[in-house]
Amino acid sequence: MKGAKNTHYLQIDNKVKKICRPEGVEILPAGLAWKKYDWTRKYFALKPSSGYFIWARKQTKNPLLSCVSISSPRIKQRMQNLLVVEDNIKIDIQGTCNSLKKDLNGFHQASGKIVIKQGAKVNYQHVHSWGEKDIVETSYQFFLEKDARLNYNYQVIMPPRELKTNNRLILQENASANLEMSAACVETKFDIKESLILKGRNASGMLKLRLAAGKNSRISANSQIKAEAEAKGHLDCQGLLTDEKAVVSLVPALVCSHQKARITHEASIGRVSEEQLNYLMMRGLTEKQALDLIINGFLDYE
Amino acid sequence: MFFTVKNLKVSSENKEILKGVDLELKKGELQAILGPNGSGKSVLAQAIMGNPKYEIRTGQILFLGKNIAKLSSSQRARLGIALSWQNPPAIKGVKLSQLLEKITKSKASQAKVGITALLDREVNLNYSGGEKKLSELQQILSLKPKLVILDEIDAGLDLKKTEEVAEIIRRELVAKNIAVLLITHSGEILKFLQPEIVNVMVRGRIICRHKGYQKVLKTIKDYGYERCKKHALFTD
Numbered sequence: 001m002k003g004a005k006n007t008h009y010l011q012i013d014n015k016v017k018k019i020c021r022p023e024g025v026e027i028l029p030a031g032l033a034w035k036k037y038d039w040t041r042k043y044f045a046l047k048p049s050s051g052y053f054i055w056a057r058k059q060t061k062n063p064l065l066s067c068v069s070i071s072s073p074r075i076k077q078r079m080q081n082l083l084v085v086e087d088n089i090k091i092d093i094q095g096t097c098n099s100l101k102k103d104l105n106g107f108h109q110a111s112g113k114i115v116i117k118q119g120a121k122v123n124y125q126h127v128h129s130w131g132e133k134d135i136v137e138t139s140y141q142f143f144l145e146k147d148a149r150l151n152y153n154y155q156v157i158m159p160p161r162e163l164k165t166n167n168r169l170i171l172q173e174n175a176s177a178n179l180e181m182s183a184a185c186v187e188t189k190f191d192i193k194e195s196l197i198l199k200g201r202n203a204s205g206m207l208k209l210r211l212a213a214g215k216n217s218r219i220s221a222n223s224q225i226k227a228e229a230e231a232k233g234h235l236d237c238q239g240l241l242t243d244e245k246a247v248v249s250l251v252p253a254l255v256c257s258h259q260k261a262r263i264t265h266e267a268s269i270g271r272v273s274e275e276q277l278n279y280l281m282m283r284g285l286t287e288k289q290a291l292d293l294i295i296n297g298f299l300d301y302e
Numbered sequence: 303m304f305f306t307v308k309n310l311k312v313s314s315e316n317k318e319i320l321k322g323v324d325l326e327l328k329k330g331e332l333q334a335i336l337g338p339n340g341s342g343k344s345v346l347a348q349a350i351m352g353n354p355k356y357e358i359r360t361g362q363i364l365f366l367g368k369n370i371a372k373l374s375s376s377q378r379a380r381l382g383i384a385l386s387w388q389n390p391p392a393i394k395g396v397k398l399s400q401l402l403e404k405i406t407k408s409k410a411s412q413a414k415v416g417i418t419a420l421l422d423r424e425v426n427l428n429y430s431g432g433e434k435k436l437s438e439l440q441q442i443l444s445l446k447p448k449l450v451i452l453d454e455i456d457a458g459l460d461l462k463k464t465e466e467v468a469e470i471i472r473r474e475l476v477a478k479n480i481a482v483l484l485i486t487h488s489g490e491i492l493k494f495l496q497p498e499i500v501n502v503m504v505r506g507r508i509i510c511r512h513k514g515y516q517k518v519l520k521t522i523k524d525y526g527y528e529r530c531k532k533h534a535l536f537t538d
Contacts, residue, residue: 274355275391282351282387283405283441284379293404297395297424 009052009066013075016052024058030080043082043113051079051112056091056120063092070099070106070134081112088119095124098158099131106131108160111139114150116175121149130160132187139166144175146200155301156183159190159217166193171231173200182210182299185217185246192221198231198261209237212295213246224253227261235265240298242272242291303364304329304481305449310361312342312349318359319345321506327449330479332496334515336489337503338527343485344388346503347453351385352378365449382448386438386455388485393425398437401425406444415440415470431458435467443474449481456491468494489519502530 009027010018021027033040033053040053052066070077085091099106108130116122130136144150148171156163169177183190196205205225213219225233239248252265272294280290305327312320319342327333337343349356350363352375363371370378393401399421417440420433429437435455442450452471456464468491475482476495484497492500492515500518502510510530512518521529 273391276393278353278355278375279387279391280393280401281375282353282379282385283401284376284407284445285404286376287374289404293396293401294393297393300395 007065007067009054011052011068012071013069014050014077022060022062022064024056025060025064026053026055026057028053030082033082040082043084043115044080045111046080048080050077051081051110053081054083054093056083056085056089058086059089060091063094066093066095068095068097068108068110070104070108070131071101072104074105076107077109079108079110079112081110082115083112084115085117085120085122087117089117090121092123093125095126096129097127097136098129099134099160102131103133104131106134107136108134109137112141114140114142116142116144116148116150118145119147120145122151124150124152126152126154128154128156128160128163129158130156130163131158132161134160135162136160137164140168142167142169142177144169144171144177144203146173146175148172148175150175150177150179152177152179154179154181155299156185156190159183159185159188161187162189164191168195168197169205170197170199171203171205173229174202175200176203177205178208179206180208180210180300182301183219184212184214184295184299185219186214188217188219190217190219192219192223194222195224195226196233198225198227198229198233198263201229201231203229203231204233206234206236209250210240210299211238211248211250212240212242212298213248215243215245217243217246219247220249220251222251222253224255225263225265226255227258227263229258230260231258231263232261233263235263235267237265237267238298239269240272240295241269242295303327304331304366306362306364307346307350308362308364310346310349310363311359312345312356312361313359314345314356319356319506320349322361323503323506323508325483325501325508327481327483329448330476330481331498332476332482332484333499333501334484334486334489334492334497335501335503335508336486336518336522336527339487341503341527342506343487343503344453347385347451347483347485350378350451351375351383379445382446383451384442384445384447384449385451386435386442386453388454388457390426390434390438392427394427396425397422398425398440402441402444405441407446414443414474432463435459439467439470439474447480449483450475451483451485453485454487455484456486456488461490464491465494467491471495489515489522492519502527504528504530
């Protein structure tokens with residue numbers, strides 16, 4: 001598999017194929033972490049039968065790479081994952097979840113917790129690339145302690161038939177989080193739930209959605225920012241319709257229970273302009289190439 | 303003939319805009335089309351390039367002996383026709399360098415119009431008038447065209463910038479034997495480029511076709527576009 005050589009955690013179907021631990025980082029199958037480290041039990045809902053545990057205890061130079069793939073027909077993955085980053089550690093993570101073929105009828109379910117301790121900083125690139133018959137459900141909770149930082153970029157490059165995501169971020173004092181989610185959907189039902197809870201003073205966060213709805217896609221996004229302290233937050237949801245039969249529903253919500261909190265939102269849904277298409281086609285691009293370029297620009301893909 | 307438009311009638315939303323346009327260009331020839339606002343100059347340019355917004359009712363567009371009226375815009379561009387837009391749309395999230403990378407046929411054409419500072423910016427987003435024109439010219443050159451239509455390339459430019467743009471056109475297109483159809487409302491740029499033939503378009507028709515651009519400009523300045531009818535239409 002491409003890139004497998006450098007991967008720190010590699011799972012294919014339901015088998016862990018490789019674990020490689022850089023110095024200062026513990027990586028285990030989640031079930032073994034449950035046995036070996038008692039303290040992890042408070043983070044797992046049940047004793048995990050599948051999933052990974054990554055514990056960044058010391059600073060590491062290179063990005064951590066994880067890859068979870070489906071390679072056989074009708075596989076069901078039910079993972080419980082846990083990532084813990086200790087105080088003041090800065091790490092980059094590149095995670096890939098994918099199907100190796102288009103028509104495997106796979107089911108991928110991943111839930112987990114991401115704990116970023118005091119002063120730690122995490123840059124997380126999470127790429128999903130699925131087959132057109134797969135069903136995918138992910139549900140993550142992010143806990144950011146005081147002064148913690150998170151940049152989480154979730155990209156759906158190849159969408160599955162059905163995709164459900166549920167992300168919940170809880171930020172303590174002076175913590176900051178940017179969660180960006182982008183997807184180009186074709187024949188996909190995509191249901192997004194996300195909430196950012198600003199619990200601590202001076203916490204700040206942004207939820208950004210870029211959703212392109214192509215042929216027969218239904219996208220529904222419920223995004224919420226809740227401010228419980230003097231904190232700042234912004235919701236930025238944009239949808240782009242690229243097919244007559246596509247539907248996008250964006251429901252941004254702001255809930256404020258502190259007088260000095262400042263939370264804002266913007267939401268819009270547009271369609272691809274004929275003028276842009278004509279312009280690019282007059283530069284020699286085919287209609288599909290022009291459309292792809294416009295969509296990739298909208299999704300901030302280079 | 304290198305490029306011929308024959309009795310072209312074009313409509314948009316059931317309104318006839320071009321009412322029988324005839325035009326001929328030789329390989330490497332520089333011609334201009336002058337005309338007031340709303341006379342149909344930009345519609346002619348867009349119809350030549352195949353913008354589906356404009357429906358060709360009758361007539362032919364022949365390029366290198368082939369009727370291209372039913373080809374898509376991409377196909378026309380790939381045959382070697384390029385149009386510089388008067389008001390190009392912004393493409394959010396796409397850097398000019400990315401677009402150039404996708405469309406470039408000739409790497410040698412890069413950096414000839416001095417747009418280095420624009421490469422990292424999104425296509426046409428918040429560009430000044432001059433920046434838009436330079437970006438258009440760079441894109442056109444990257445396509446390695448045989449025929450270039452420049453729609454109001456001098457609009458909104460001061461005299462110094464107009465001269466700069468004219469110099470690029472002269473150096474990169476005219477001197478390289480690339481045919482140019484220069485569409486202009488003001489005519490300012492003509493004195494720097496001295497086209498071989500000037501056409502005057504009024505209300506969807508070319509009413510004058512003349513070799514002396516100075517004479518046509520003087521007539522327009524003194525008496526308006528309509529009086530250009532007195533200059534004979536001619537064909538070679």
